[in-house]
Amino acid sequence: MSERRSRTHRKRGYHHGDLAEAMSNVALKLIAEFGPAGFTLAEVARVIGVSAAAPYRHFKDREALIAHIASRGFEKFTAALEQAWNEGKPDPTTAFMNVGRAYLQFAENEPAYYAAMFEARLPTDLQQDVTDASTDAFAVLRRAVETLIADMPKAKRPPAMMVALHVWSLSHGIADLFGRNNPNAHPIPMEPEDLLEAGVLIYLDGLGLPLESSKKG
Amino acid sequence: MSERRSRTHRKRGYHHGDLAEAMSNVALKLIAEFGPAGFTLAEVARVIGVSAAAPYRHFKDREALIAHIASRGFEKFTAALEQAWNEGKPDPTTAFMNVGRAYLQFAENEPAYYAAMFEARLPTDLQQDVTDASTDAFAVLRRAVETLIADMPKAKRPPAMMVALHVWSLSHGIADLFGRNNPNAHPIPMEPEDLLEAGVLIYLDGLGLPLESSKKG
DNA sequence: CTGACATGTAAAGGGTTTTTACATGAACTG
DNA sequence: CAGTTCATGTAAAAACCCTTTACATGTCAG
Numbered sequence: 354m355s356e357r358r359s360r361t362h363r364k365r366g367y368h369h370g371d372l373a374e375a376m377s378n379v380a381l382k383l384i385a386e387f388g389p390a391g392f393t394l395a396e397v398a399r400v401i402g403v404s405a406a407a408p409y410r411h412f413k414d415r416e417a418l419i420a421h422i423a424s425r426g427f428e429k430f431t432a433a434l435e436q437a438w439n440e441g442k443p444d445p446t447t448a449f450m451n452v453g454r455a456y457l458q459f460a461e462n463e464p465a466y467y468a469a470m471f472e473a474r475l476p477t478d479l480q481q482d483v484t485d486a487s488t489d490a491f492a493v494l495r496r497a498v499e500t501l502i503a504d505m506p507k508a509k510r511p512p513a514m515m516v517a518l519h520v521w522s523l524s525h526g527i528a529d530l531f532g533r534n535n536p537n538a539h540p541i542p543m544e545p546e547d548l549l550e551a552g553v554l555i556y557l558d559g560l561g562l563p564l565e566s567s568k569k570g
Numbered sequence: 571m572s573e574r575r576s577r578t579h580r581k582r583g584y585h586h587g588d589l590a591e592a593m594s595n596v597a598l599k600l601i602a603e604f605g606p607a608g609f610t611l612a613e614v615a616r617v618i619g620v621s622a623a624a625p626y627r628h629f630k631d632r633e634a635l636i637a638h639i640a641s642r643g644f645e646k647f648t649a650a651l652e653q654a655w656n657e658g659k660p661d662p663t664t665a666f667m668n669v670g671r672a673y674l675q676f677a678e679n680e681p682a683y684y685a686a687m688f689e690a691r692l693p694t695d696l697q698q699d700v701t702d703a704s705t706d707a708f709a710v711l712r713r714a715v716e717t718l719i720a721d722m723p724k725a726k727r728p729p730a731m732m733v734a735l736h737v738w739s740l741s742h743g744i745a746d747l748f749g750r751n752n753p754n755a756h757p758i759p760m761e762p763e764d765l766l767e768a769g770v771l772i773y774l775d776g777l778g779l780p781l782e783s784s785k786k787g
Numbered sequence: 788c789t790g791a792c793a794t795g796t797a798a799a800g801g802g803t804t805t806t807t808a809c810a811t812g813a814a815c816t817g
Numbered sequence: 818c819a820g821t822t823c824a825t826g827t828a829a830a831a832a833c834c835c836t837t838t839a840c841a842t843g844t845c846a847g
Contacts, residue, residue: 369795388691390607395835404796405835411794414836471746472689474605480754487756511772518748518758519769523736526743529688531735537697539704541735552736552773555728559776589825612804621827622804628825631805 373411375401377425380418385465389419389473419469420479426466427486433459434493445501446557446564452497453524453549460528461545467533471525494521502562509561516560523552590628592618594642597635602682606636606690636686637696643683644703650676651710662718663774663781669714670741670766677745678762684750688742711738719779726778733777740769 369375379400383392394408394415412418437455441448460467475483495517502510531538532545541548557564596617600609611625611632629635654672658665677684692700712734719727748755749762758765774781 372794388607390605391691393835406797406837407795409836474608475754477754484754484756491756514759515765515768518765519740519772522743522747522765522769523740524743525747526739526741529746530739530742537694537701539701539708542731548732548735548739551732552739555736555776556769556773557776559772559774610804623806623828624826626805 369401369403369407372401372403372407376408376411376418377422380422381465381469384419384422384468389469394418416473416475416479419473420475420483422466423469423473423475423483424486426463426470427483427490429463429466430459430470431490431493434490438493438497441497441500445497446562449497449501450550450553452494453520453553454546456524457528457532457546457549460532461534464533467528471529491517491521501557502560505560505562511560519556520553523556524549527552589618589620589624593625593628593635594639597639598682598686601636601639601685606686611635633690633692633696636690637692637700639683640686640690640692640700641703643680643687644700644707646680646683647676647687648707648710651707655710655714658714658717662714662720663779666714666718667767667770669711670737670770671763673741674745674749674763674766677749678751681750684745688746708734708738718774719777722777722779728777736773737770740773741766744769 376394376397379397380392383396383400392415394412395405397418398405398408408418412421433455434452437451438448439451470483470487473480473483495513498513498517498520502513502516527545527549531541531548543551554564593611593614596614597609600613600617609632611629612622614635615622615625625635629638650672651669654668655665656668687700687704690697690700712730715730715734715737719730719733744762744766748758748765760768771781
């Protein structure tokens with residue numbers, strides 16, 4: 354990948370070398386500043402310093418580029434959650450909290466990806482592709498929940514799907530309302546990460562999950 | 571209000587009668603379909619059947635109109651939550667659940683207002699106005715929480731602010747991800763309202779709040 | 788070396804938004 | 818009820834931009 358790029362990158366004459374990649378990068382910057390609806394392919398071309406028609410060789414239109422970015426974003430997101438989960442080590446509860454932190458950190462560190470993933474208004478077919486790409490990310494969370502509640506007695510064990518939806522929703526809500534260092538967001542008296550951690554701990558307690566601290570203690 | 575409108579509405583000649591109101595209504599329809607970034611003042615004018623320059627008599631630009639709609643939306647939202655809370659009757663827990671339902675119902679019944687309120691990307695000064703307008707709505711939730719936890723022993727009582735933030739975030743997360751009958755959202759095996767209710771009940775249980783059913787029952 | 792294909796350019800076509808100068812008529816005043 | 822005023826709408830022009838089409842370039846395979 355970078356091989357081909359460096360090879361063609363040497364001579365920057367008529368051909369750019371890796372315009373598609375450059376477009377993604379520029380679009381990410383524009384999305385971060387103006388949102389998924391706040392840029393055009395012509396503007397991307399201008400920033401890169403290429404003719405206005407060039408982008409159309411690589412993406413059918415603006416929405417195709419956004420969909421591409423959103424899908425790539427979900428891949429990175431999935432990887433980040435997976436790494437945070439780390440197969441449930443050192444223990445499921447701690448690992449689960451790490452997943453929550455990773456969720457918010459992704460939204461903060463990659464606000465443009467996050468916006469493309471959750472904030473874009475795409476036509477049905479493209480949006481479906483993006484939604485499909487999100488499946489893997491949700492699966493990470495769901496499997497983590499399954500591990501987390503595996504030790505509970507069957508009678509008291511909640512549906513993993515429901516728990517995953519609750520945690521996903523709370524995480525997304527916090528990210529959207531208070532994360533992504535939005536300068537105009539409502540000020541809150543704690544860090545988003547801590548707000549999420551507290552919320553999840555209370556919720557897990559409400560589920561009757563024996564937490565590590567009180568279990569092993 | 572409707573008095574003046576009906577009076578001037580009779581003759582529909584050169585002057586429209588209440589163009590500002592008509593603009594809000596048309597913009598809401600366009601926002602519902604294409605999002606806050608998906609329309610222009612010229613398009614609004616065209617739909618209404620008025621010249622392209624007319625809107626500028628009433629709003630400085632597109633963003634001013636969105637900000638106006640967002641602020642009006644928060645007023646309606648506040649009223650809806652207040653009515654659902656109904657001074658904590660019949661009992662705080664039930665009333666609190668009603669607030670949660672009202673939250674999601676507002677997002678479903680008024681998706682355009684909701685989008686303008688939470689999804690718009692406005693310049694700092696306008697966004698600040700909208701954020702200010704949201705304060706009253708959050709205050710309703712916060713006061714409800716205060717009532718809800720008032721009976722808890724002081725030592726076990728959580729900060730009302732934190733609880734309100736958790737519930738707000740969960741509500742918004744569910745609304746954004748699964749509410750607003752988005753045809754491409756991830757399918758989930760329950761209604762958003764029920765998902766929220768279950769989540770809040772579990773959370774309140776985790777807080778150690780004595781729920782009505784187990785308290786009075 | 789040569790031909791074919793991917794990639795980029797130039798320029799034109801089509802559409803749109805916003806501004807400016809002017810027109811209209813509703814409401815007040817006497 | 819006539820005259821004046823001012824908010825409100827129109828028309829037209831200026832500016833901007835996106836997208837497409839026909840053409841140019843350079844890379845790579847044979």
